[in-house]
Amino acid sequence: MPDIFGIPPQALFGQLLLGLINGAFYAQLSLGLAIIFGLLNIINFTHGAQYMMGAFVAWMLLNWLGLGYWWALLVAPVVVGAFGILIERTMLRHLYKLDHLYGLLLTFGIALIVQGLFRDQFGSTGLPYRIPAELRGGTDLGFMFMPNYRGWVVVVSLVVCFGTWFVIEKTKLGSYLRAATENPALVQSFGVNVPRMVMLTYGFGVGLAAFTGVLAAPIYQVSPLMGADIIIVVFAVVVIGGMGSILGSILTGFGLGIVEGLTKVFYPEASSTVIFVVMVIVLLIKPAGLFGRAR
Amino acid sequence: MAEAMLAVDDLHAWYGESHILHGVKFNIAKGEVVTLLGRNGAGKTTTMKSIMGIVANRKGSIAFEGTETIGLASHKIARLGLAFCPEERGIFASLDVKENLMLPPQVAPGGLGIDTIFELFPNLRERLSSQGTKLSGGEQQMLAIGRILRTGAKLLLLDEPTEGLAPVIVQQIGATIRRLKKDGFTILLVEQNFRFAATVADRHYVMEHGHVVDEFANSDLDANMDKLHEYLGV
Ligand SMILES: Nc1ncnc2c1ncn2[C@@H]1O[C@H](COP(=O)(O)OP(=O)(O)OP(=O)(O)O)[C@@H](O)[C@H]1O
Ligand SMILES: [Mg+2]
Numbered sequence: 181m182p183d184i185f186g187i188p189p190q191a192l193f194g195q196l197l198l199g200l201i202n203g204a205f206y207a208q209l210s211l212g213l214a215i216i217f218g219l220l221n222i223i224n225f226t227h228g229a230q231y232m233m234g235a236f237v238a239w240m241l242l243n244w245l246g247l248g249y250w251w252a253l254l255v256a257p258v259v260v261g262a263f264g265i266l267i268e269r270t271m272l273r274h275l276y277k278l279d280h281l282y283g284l285l286l287t288f289g290i291a292l293i294v295q296g297l298f299r300d301q302f303g304s305t306g307l308p309y310r311i312p313a314e315l316r317g318g319t320d321l322g323f324m325f326m327p328n329y330r331g332w333v334v335v336v337s338l339v340v341c342f343g344t345w346f347v348i349e350k351t352k353l354g355s356y357l358r359a360a361t362e363n364p365a366l367v368q369s370f371g372v373n374v375p376r377m378v379m380l381t382y383g384f385g386v387g388l389a390a391f392t393g394v395l396a397a398p399i400y401q402v403s404p405l406m407g408a409d410i411i412i413v414v415f416a417v418v419v420i421g422g423m424g425s426i427l428g429s430i431l432t433g434f435g436l437g438i439v440e441g442l443t444k445v446f447y448p449e450a451s452s453t454v455i456f457v458v459m460v461i462v463l464l465i466k467p468a469g470l471f472g473r474a475r
Numbered sequence: 476m477a478e479a480m481l482a483v484d485d486l487h488a489w490y491g492e493s494h495i496l497h498g499v500k501f502n503i504a505k506g507e508v509v510t511l512l513g514r515n516g517a518g519k520t521t522t523m524k525s526i527m528g529i530v531a532n533r534k535g536s537i538a539f540e541g542t543e544t545i546g547l548a549s550h551k552i553a554r555l556g557l558a559f560c561p562e563e564r565g566i567f568a569s570l571d572v573k574e575n576l577m578l579p580p581q582v583a584p585g586g587l588g589i590d591t592i593f594e595l596f597p598n599l600r601e602r603l604s605s606q607g608t609k610l611s612g613g614e615q616q617m618l619a620i621g622r623i624l625r626t627g628a629k630l631l632l633l634d635e636p637t638e639g640l641a642p643v644i645v646q647q648i649g650a651t652i653r654r655l656k657k658d659g660f661t662i663l664l665v666e667q668n669f670r671f672a673a674t675v676a677d678r679h680y681v682m683e684h685g686h687v688v689d690e691f692a693n694s695d696l697d698a699n700m701d702k703l704h705e706y707l708g709v
Contacts, residue, residue, distance in 0.1 A: 352577070355570055355574045355577075355578055356578070358567065358569040358570060359567045359569070359570055359578055361569070362567050362568065362569060363565055363567070365529045365549070366529075366559075366561060366565045367578070368529075368548075368549040368550045368553075369527045369528070369529050369549045369550070369552075369553055369559050370550075370553055370558070370578065370579035370580065370623075370626070371550050371553035371554045371579065371580050371582045371626070372550055372580060373550045374550065375548075
């Protein structure tokens with residue numbers, strides 16, 4: 181196959197796929213942040229740590245209990261989501277009426293503690309997590325060779341993201357969530373148990389972060405700082421997409437992953453900063469973000 | 476008077492540090508339409524929100540069909556069979572008209588069917604897929620009332636349903652309230668417009684500075700007109 185803009189196609193598509201995978205992680209993480217922010221009015225800085233915990237729960241299940249990847253996809257979100265619900269019940273719920281800053285400080289503090297505890301236990305070098313046997317190897321697509329696990333991650337993420345979008349925008353349950361995001365007191369006065377809905381929503385958002393962590397474990401290594409590294413980029417994604425927009429977070433997440441991948445091909449020096457450059461440009465032109473409504 | 480459906484006694488309520496209600500007392504019998512009249516800031520909305528538990532910082536007694544609700548969370552109060560239509564209407568912008576209409580969950584059997592609601596408010600049927608807040612003020616009010624008729628709640632709290640609406644729509648809402656009374660609903664109505672209130676209500680309470688200061692039967696309204704003008708400052 182001929183080169184494209186002077187780049188061998190295998191390299192171009194390889195980077196595109198890598199970008200798409202990063203984008204899938206960005207999309208799932210910023211989606212969780214958007215849902216949590218919408219209903220709880222909390223900027224969940226613990227999100228990165230909860231993603232990391234998901235990966236660690238997968239590692240512990242495998243190495244301590246002999247339970248593999250498929251179990252981890254199920255168990256890690258439940259365990260880490262339950263941890264989130266505990267935080268919501270005991271701490272976050274006292275902050276909903278206060279300024280965003282309080283929630284941000286609390287969740288940031290929790291993230292530091294959690295990361296510190298994991299670093300203390302496991303050190304800061306990454307621990308390997310093997311791709312499950314069913315997804316090893318790759319497929320020749322003609323224009324590129326695609327590792328099966330990477331294809332799986334992209335497909336699963338798309339299903340999870342758009343499934344979540346569908347539930348929120350198109351179902352009865354979602355209409356409770358949207359309404360409570362606008363006016364929780366009124367929705368509760370109709371007989372809906374809004375405090376429970378808030379708790380479960382936080383648990384879901386946190387569980388989604390943990391699920392993403394399990395997906396990421398075989399691609400990156402499992403390390404206490406993996407969440408701190410990715411969350412900075414995810415917050416830039418959230419700012420670009422517009423805080424609180426569901427579809428905005430999904431599209432921006434995937435889109436920016438691809439932009440990052442392409443930058444790696446054409447101008448590798450900028451690949452780690454391109455998202456922040458985009459953020460600055462978007463903020464200058466549209467301060468509420470690409471999909472955000474001015475509040 | 477028959478056993479009260481709603482009995483409010485010595486109700487106090489606070490927003491933060493400010494003490495707004497100072498021992499409100501009134502009651503409503505089953506099937507009655509009762510209004511709370513009073514000037515701006517008298518505490519009418521706060522009284523309704525305290526009954527619904529939306530203002531949670533409250534003391535005293537609110538008994539609904541014999542059940543004390545003062546310690547209950549808002550959603551539990553609603554499930555006893557009360558429903559609230561707020562002054563600002565509370566139509567959700569991220570929901571279309573149909574979703575707004577279907578939002579409040581059923582709390583008891585015997586709510587109005589959707590066809591009956593369309594019969595009362597034919598405009599809504601035409602606008603089902605519009606965004607909730609794209610409706611006119613009158614249509615939003617119809618939606619705000621319509622959605623709480625489905626739920627089976629038997630006591631409706633309507634906070635200034637005619638505020639800012641054209642006379643023809645005020646008449647339509649008046650007719651609706653009379654019809655709902657005939658269907659067996661009990662209604663607590665907050666009104667500034669006592670001429671409108673007189674066309675629908677059985678009794679009136681007057682509020683001032685967080686107290687109920689007077690009470691009239693609708694049939695005695697004319698005899699008390701001077702006092703009422705003074706209370707309402709009109
Ligand atoms: N959220 C709030 N925080 C603090 N004070 C409030 C709040 N809402 C109302 N108040 C105060 O409580 C008092 C009673 O207000 P309320 O809304 O109950 O009056 P109202 O009788 O419904 O008046 P209106 O006819 O203007 O609707 C007023 O002095 C008002 O300023
Ligand atoms: Mg009021």
